[in-house]
Amino acid sequence: MFGLNKIIPTNSNYNFLILRRNFLILSIVFIIFSIFLIFFKGLNFGIDFKGGTLIEIHTHDNVSIGELRNILSPNFNDLSLQEFGDKNTIIIRLQNINNQESIETINIVKNLINEKVIEFRRSEFVGPTISSELLWKGFQAVSFSLLAILIYIWLRFEWQFGFGAVVALTHDVIFTLGILAIFNVEFSLSTIAAILTIAGYSINDTVVIFDRVRENLRKYKKMELVDLFNFSINNTLSRTIMTSLTTLLALFSLFIFGGEVIKPFALTMIVGVFIGTYSSVFIAVPTLLIFKFRPQDDD
Amino acid sequence: MKNYPIWKTFIVLTLVCLGIIFAIPSFVYKEDSNNWFFENKVNLGLDLQGGSHILLEVQSDVLIKEEIENFIDNIRLIARDNQSKINDIIANENTLNIKFDDASKIEDIRTDFLQNYNNINVLINNNVLKIKITDNYIKEIQDSAIKQSLEIVRKRIDESGTKEPLIQRSGKNRILLQLPGIKDPERIKELLGKTAKLTFHMVDDENISSLKANLAPFGKMIVSDFYDPDVKYLVEKKSSVGGENLVDAKASFDPEEGHAVSFRFDTTGAQKFGKATSENIGKRFAVILDGVVITAPVIRSAITGGNGIISGNFNSQESSDLAVLLRAGALPAPLLIVEERSVGPGLGADSIQAGKIAAIIGMIIVSIFMILIYGVFGVIANISLIANIFIIISLLGTIGATLTLPGIAGIVLTIGMAVDANVLIFERIKEENHKKNKIFEIVKKGFDRAFSTILDANITTLIAALLLFVFGSGPIKGFSITLSLGVIASMFTALMLTNFLVYLYLTLTSKKEINL
Numbered sequence: 001m002f003g004l005n006k007i008i009p010t011n012s013n014y015n016f017l018i019l020r021r022n023f024l025i026l027s028i029v030f031i032i033f034s035i036f037l038i039f040f041k042g043l044n045f046g047i048d049f050k051g052g053t054l055i056e057i058h059t060h061d062n063v064s065i066g067e068l069r070n071i072l073s074p075n076f077n078d079l080s081l082q083e084f085g086d087k088n089t090i091i092i093r094l095q096n097i098n099n100q101e102s103i104e105t106i107n108i109v110k111n112l113i114n115e116k117v118i119e120f121r122r123s124e125f126v127g128p129t130i131s132s133e134l135l136w137k138g139f140q141a142v143s144f145s146l147l148a149i150l151i152y153i154w155l156r157f158e159w160q161f162g163f164g165a166v167v168a169l170t171h172d173v174i175f176t177l178g179i180l181a182i183f184n185v186e187f188s189l190s191t192i193a194a195i196l197t198i199a200g201y202s203i204n205d206t207v208v209i210f211d212r213v214r215e216n217l218r219k220y221k222k223m224e225l226v227d228l229f230n231f232s233i234n235n236t237l238s239r240t241i242m243t244s245l246t247t248l249l250a251l252f253s254l255f256i257f258g259g260e261v262i263k264p265f266a267l268t269m270i271v272g273v274f275i276g277t278y279s280s281v282f283i284a285v286p287t288l289l290i291f292k293f294r295p296q297d298d299d
Numbered sequence: 300m301k302n303y304p305i306w307k308t309f310i311v312l313t314l315v316c317l318g319i320i321f322a323i324p325s326f327v328y329k330e331d332s333n334n335w336f337f338e339n340k341v342n343l344g345l346d347l348q349g350g351s352h353i354l355l356e357v358q359s360d361v362l363i364k365e366e367i368e369n370f371i372d373n374i375r376l377i378a379r380d381n382q383s384k385i386n387d388i389i390a391n392e393n394t395l396n397i398k399f400d401d402a403s404k405i406e407d408i409r410t411d412f413l414q415n416y417n418n419i420n421v422l423i424n425n426n427v428l429k430i431k432i433t434d435n436y437i438k439e440i441q442d443s444a445i446k447q448s449l450e451i452v453r454k455r456i457d458e459s460g461t462k463e464p465l466i467q468r469s470g471k472n473r474i475l476l477q478l479p480g481i482k483d484p485e486r487i488k489e490l491l492g493k494t495a496k497l498t499f500h501m502v503d504d505e506n507i508s509s510l511k512a513n514l515a516p517f518g519k520m521i522v523s524d525f526y527d528p529d530v531k532y533l534v535e536k537k538s539s540v541g542g543e544n545l546v547d548a549k550a551s552f553d554p555e556e557g558h559a560v561s562f563r564f565d566t567t568g569a570q571k572f573g574k575a576t577s578e579n580i581g582k583r584f585a586v587i588l589d590g591v592v593i594t595a596p597v598i599r600s601a602i603t604g605g606n607g608i609i610s611g612n613f614n615s616q617e618s619s620d621l622a623v624l625l626r627a628g629a630l631p632a633p634l635l636i637v638e639e640r641s642v643g644p645g646l647g648a649d650s651i652q653a654g655k656i657a658a659i660i661g662m663i664i665v666s667i668f669m670i671l672i673y674g675v676f677g678v679i680a681n682i683s684l685i686a687n688i689f690i691i692i693s694l695l696g697t698i699g700a701t702l703t704l705p706g707i708a709g710i711v712l713t714i715g716m717a718v719d720a721n722v723l724i725f726e727r728i729k730e731e732n733h734k735k736n737k738i739f740e741i742v743k744k745g746f747d748r749a750f751s752t753i754l755d756a757n758i759t760t761l762i763a764a765l766l767l768f769v770f771g772s773g774p775i776k777g778f779s780i781t782l783s784l785g786v787i788a789s790m791f792t793a794l795m796l797t798n799f800l801v802y803l804y805l806t807l808t809s810k811k812e813i814n815l
Contacts, residue, residue, distance in 0.1 A: 056646065058645070106485065106639075107485055110485070119643060119645050120643055121642070121643045121645055121646040122640070122641060122642045122643060122646050123484070123639070123640075123641045124639065124640045124641070125636070125638065125639040125640075126638050127635075127636070127637035127638060129356075129637055130354065130637050130638045134772070137770045137771075137772075138770065140770050141766050141767055141769070141770035141771065144766050144770075145762060145763045145766045145767075148762045148766065149759050149762055149763070152758065152759060152762060153759070156755055189771070189772070189774075189775050190705055190774075190775065190778075192767075192771075192775070193705060193767060193771065193775050193778050193779070196763045196764075196766070196767050197712065197763065197767075197782065199763050200759065200760035200762075200763035200764065200782075201716070201760070203756075203759040203760070203763070204716075204719070204756040204757070204759060204760055205756075207752070207755045207756045207759055208723065208752055208756055211751065211752040211755060211756075212752075235730070236726075238726055238729075239719075239722050239723055239726045242672065242718075242722045242726070243715075243716070243718070243719040243722055245668065246665050246668060246669070246714075246715045246716075246718045246719070246722070247712070247715035247716055247719075248715070249661065249664045249665050249668060249715060250661040250664075250665055250711050250712060250714045250715030250716075251711075251712065251715060253657050253658075253660045253661035253664060253711065254657045254661060254708060254711045254712070256657075257653060257656045257657040257660055258653050258654060258656075258657035258707075258708065258711065259649060259650055259653030259654070259657075259704075261650060261704060262650075262653070262654075262657075262704060262705075262707075262708050265705065265708055266708070269712065
């Protein structure tokens with residue numbers, strides 16, 4: 001219709017894997033860079049993982065951030081104020097020294113700026129014990145997901161597929177973290193959710209290609225492996241592009257219209273969809289090639 | 300349709316209809332409906348309806364410290380009775396070493412001590428008595444502390460007038476509170492932050508030297524004043540009567556004293572209080588709340604009726620809060636707020652609004668895109684997509700899951716990903732379409748071939764969502780629920796509903812070829 005379906009290729013025959021070494025090197029370089037960045041620059045942990053207090057306020061029209069900062073700064077050390085969506089919505093972040101201070105902190109802030117504020121929209125406090133627990137749980141969730149996916153793919157395919165899938169997934173997770181570190185995006189609980197969803201999306205993509213590889217391995221027993229993999233990627237290319245596009249459309253809608261709170265999540269997901277799609281083609285499939293993989297005949 | 304079994308038609312249509320019917324309560328807004336049908340409305344999370352999520356930790360190590368203190372007092376008494384002199388006491392986290400001048404009476408002291416406590420290890424090493432609290436004993440203390448705390452927190456929250464609170468134990472020593480719709484979380488936190496341990500102690504105004512030296516003799520303790528911490532009182536360590544004997548407490552107003560709290564003792568309390576006051580006329584007694592003296596009036600006459608009032612410099616809010624605390628009873632140990640997330644109603648409403656808009660626009664764009672690419676088949680996929688959304692919402696409502704802001708994100712994401720199964724099927728049909736086959740065979744092959752791919756691809760997503768549910772907290776759990784339901788619903792709609800609609804379309808139009 002309207003010739004638009006031409007953007008979705010049919011019967012394509014691109015030689016993706018001819019570039020596999022270049023992309024592999026590119027990915028390895030970026031992964032190493034990401035790990036360096038994560039360790040030396042660090043992720044921009046939000047209060048979920050760092051502990052602290054966050055207050056979102058809606059101020060009167062004529063109130064400026066500087067004014068609020070002047071009121072608050074004599075009373076607090078680690079203070080940051082930031083516009084959130086529009087000029088009159090401001091997020092205040094404070095670091096607590098210990099748990100006990102929390103009740104007081106929020107109260108003190110509220111009393112100090114009460115006149116400037118129309119509405120206290122939300123307040124969050126995360127104590128240090130909780131924040132380290134949350135970080136540990138997030139780490140567990142990601143690790144166990146990778147492990148569970150490895151086992152499932154192993155059971156449904158062969159272990160080499162499982163290995164390839166998990167290499168691609170680990171790549172996605174570190175790659176995403178690297179991008180978050182570069183752009184200093186706040187790392188919160190919803191980032192963990194986004195990363196796991198990216199993992200889910202990426203594995204979805206990978207499985208579709210692997211499924212086709214498995215089918216073609218049975219069908220074309222004489223075909224060169226590289227050609228067969230290329231062929232499989234091309235077979236599923238239109239689906240890969242279609243699904244990426246529809247998912248991206250929904251995510252952009254979420255990013256633009258879904259409100260400020262959800263923005264970082266949507267953004268992380270958008271980045272992740274690109275990375276996940278890329279890794280399925282250029283990481284997961286080439287990993288299979290390392291094994292010179294051709295399974296024993298089973299049918 | 301001769302190519303499509305009737306039973307399958309029946310199942311597909313029934314499930315879709317159920318999905319639509321049970322989604323109705325969530326779309327039709329009805330406040331506080333008692334109708335069972337409307338109870339299937341989706342619950343909104345605290346981040347959408349506004350409210351507070353508070354996680355409290357019971358500070359049971361305070362209790363263990365107290366228990367060690369009790370041991371020391373007990374041993375001192377026993378040692379005095381046995382005329383044995385204590386040389387040194389070293390108290391650690393959960394052990395206590397008491398060194399006596401000589402070891403002659405130590406065996407007797409041990410026996411006497413063990414009559415008062417069991418489940419405790421008491422070892423003798425020459426002239427040192429070593430008391431160790433066992434892990435079991437600590438666990439008992441913690442367990443009873445959290446059970447009592449739960450009950451008292453529940454009473455306090457109920458008294459504060461919060462509607463539909465959720466109060467439950469979380470893990471070993473935590474209490475989770477979900478308080479929907481509360482407007483002033485600070486007040487609730489203040490109510491919870493107080494132990495509210497009320498005791499009455501006789502004041503010793505004679506021993507001024509001890510007070511000056513800031514060194515309490517045995518059996519006494521030094522307590523500061525609530526309003527002026529520099530003012531100190533030397534009081535009896537043992538209380539004459541305590542808050543556990545209170546049966547009622549009310550905020551009251553006295554023209555002379557201002558805002559106050561009037562209280563009433565039970566029979567035991569009244570007797571104890573009557574005895575203590577009649578024996579100590581002319582002396583002062585201190586009202587101690589959570590370790591500070593609120594007031595210390597002089598006893599003018601014996602108070603035998605069991606009624607009394609506490610007057611400090613209260614304002615009306617403070618006196619009514621104190622009354623609430625006294626009615627609910629004292630917490631066995633202080634509670635520490637370790638996590639709090641409060642959302643005002645304004646932000647919640649904005650989030651719902653933004654989520655709705657994002658979902659609707661996302662849906663429209665994806666639908667248009669699908670029609671542009673797949674034509675009539677795109678329309679079919681869109682019908683499945685809409686059914687999918689209805690099914691997710693009806694499932695959320697009927698299983699009583701909670702919809703959170705990340706949950707809405709999950710639904711929007713599902714819109715993008717749900718069409719994936721349809722895309723897989725259509726692309727398969729396209730591939731099969733190039734061969735010279737009969738039209739229904741092409742369709743059947745397309746669906747069959749896509750089936751295992753759809754299954755594998757979706758189960759892996761479900762695995763990630765499941766682990767997110769296990770390890771995630773609050774709103775994130777909400778996300779994993781909608782994502783999981785979305786994945787399951789999309790498998791159903793793609794493999795059953797899309798399948799049915801494709802057959803229906805091909806039968807009705809009696810097409811000879813497929814234009815995809």
